[in-house]
Amino acid sequence: LRDLVEKMTAKGLSAKTIDNYLQVPKMVVASVLDDDGNQVLPRKWNNEFIDLPIVESTKQNRPSFSKDVMNGLARWKDPKVRMVFILAGAAGGRIGETLGLELHKHFSSDYRTITIGQKVRHCRVEERVKTASAERQVDLDPRVADLLREFIGKRTRGFLFESRNGKPLSSSNIIRRHLHPALKALGYINPYTGDHKAGNHAFRRFRN
8 A cells, every 4th residue: 555655646646636546555455344244354554654744734726706706697597597596595505406406395485494415416306415414404594495496496396406307406517508608707806726617515604
């Protein structure tokens, strides 16, 4: 494992990326079990011995949107995507979580509370979220609830944000075709990368 860390470090991978990739060989070693279900190769990994780089949160690409940027996104030209941006910022949701919302499952009757319990990935619903703590109920500002009510209209079932055939929207398309162009038009600069791009976690940090 130390040799692997050395090779990845030499290639210029970040500390966080190396830490993520190391989970794979660790899981492979841990998966070898005997007939009684006990680990054949138990390991207590020594990060200092394998020269694992320290993940420094202050150096990670973790941008957040300012109020001015969110106001700009709330005026985006596409009405459907505009509502995605507003709700993701107001609820502090990831794009995948926002696109996974279904009208008959995840909204209170007054639209002031939403339940996050599933997400959309590659246009497919995954009935789980990233972590246990990500499954939650979120209270919305009454003004956002009013926007939701107007956006939903008379619909009672299906995804909040869906395509013409009733399927969930693609999160990658929203980021690539809408979020990044919108951020560029707004003059947004990512303080970590120096360009105009930011991922969907920036909406979570905005609410926080």
